[in-house]
Amino acid sequence: MTNEKCRVLVHEDLGSGYRRIVFDAPAIASASAPGQFVHVRVPALEKSALRRPFSVFDASSGQVTILYKTVGRGTAALNAVKPGDEIAVMGPLGHGFPQKCAGVPLLVGGGYGVAPLHFLAKRLKGCKLFIGGRTAADLLAIDKFKALGIEVFMATNDGSAGVKGLVTDPLDDELAKMRERGEKFELFACGPDPMLKAVAMRATGTGSKGWISMDRHMVCGVGACYACIQKTVRGNSRCCVEGPVFAAEDLVW
Ligand code: FES
Numbered sequence: 001m002t003n004e005k006c007r008v009l010v011h012e013d014l015g016s017g018y019r020r021i022v023f024d025a026p027a028i029a030s031a032s033a034p035g036q037f038v039h040v041r042v043p044a045l046e047k048s049a050l051r052r053p054f055s056v057f058d059a060s061s062g063q064v065t066i067l068y069k070t071v072g073r074g075t076a077a078l079n080a081v082k083p084g085d086e087i088a089v090m091g092p093l094g095h096g097f098p099q100k101c102a103g104v105p106l107l108v109g110g111g112y113g114v115a116p117l118h119f120l121a122k123r124l125k126g127c128k129l130f131i132g133g134r135t136a137a138d139l140l141a142i143d144k145f146k147a148l149g150i151e152v153f154m155a156t157n158d159g160s161a162g163v164k165g166l167v168t169d170p171l172d173d174e175l176a177k178m179r180e181r182g183e184k185f186e187l188f189a190c191g192p193d194p195m196l197k198a199v200a201m202r203a204t205g206t207g208s209k210g211w212i213s214m215d216r217h218m219v220c221g222v223g224a225c226y227a228c229i230q231k232t233v234r235g236n237s238r239c240c241v242e243g244p245v246f247a248a249e250d251l252v253w
Helices: 026-031 043-048 073-078 110-121 140-145 166-183 193-205
Strands: 002-015 020-024 035-041 051-055 058-060 062-071 084-094 106-110 128-133 151-156 185-190 209-213 230-231 233-237 245-247
Touching: 002 026, 002 062, 026 058, 026 062, 026 084, 035 062, 051 062, 051 073, 051 110, 058 110, 062 073, 073 166, 106 110, 106 166, 106 193, 110 128, 110 140, 110 185, 128 140, 128 166, 140 151, 151 166, 166 193, 185 193, 193 209
Parallel strands: 106 128, 106 185, 128 151, 185 209
Antiparallel strands: 002 020, 002 084, 020 062, 035 051, 035 084, 058 062, 209 245, 230 233
16 A cells, blocks of 8 residues: 555546546556555645545556546545646555456446446456446446447436346346356446345355445545444454455345
8 A cells, every 4th residue: 555646647527427537656556456446635625634535447557547426525626636736645445356257257337336347347358347327427437348348238217328227127137148048157346335235135146256345435544443334244344444345245234
């Protein structure tokens, strides 16, 4: 884990409250693995010394990319950061996804939960992506996944992209076809809790491996504050240290 002063290279508005930041971070980029996160000190909030956690969307060539949605004071303040500014970044943090898969890797993402899945898709071969959101505007980075040659299945609540319904609808269709063909799979998920629980149940219910990235409030990011507790079969676990990625069978809902 490193603390780096990082020069912002790109800060792009993706629409509908979503944004992308690319920053120079050679040490963090070279050490990052899919599913890990970085903790960013937001310049406008430096007096409060609070950092915000962001999954690593990409880490290559000495650069780190994050995706975020403006949802509160911290991310609203981050909107003001411009290319050329310096931000303090700590990372990589946490326990990420395994980078081996016995079978077809099925990635399931909701909203900006696709962020760690993109980095993972660059490391695992033959992935399929299931992505869901309220509307088409919540389906992020589809072009980036397709550029990796990944088959993409979409679902939206309003039917504006893909099937109308939940992301588990196309997932269940594909799982049924794979079962008929006798294909093995593992599930990798990041998104809102109800979706994560549904994916975890499909993993444990089929005797398959599932890897679930929990989205919790990370205050310190390094295991000291206990703000990010998740119940597991081993008791309370800290998402910032023991997670954010947990085996599906270890989670208690
Ligand atoms: Fe402080 Fe996890 S964020 S213990």
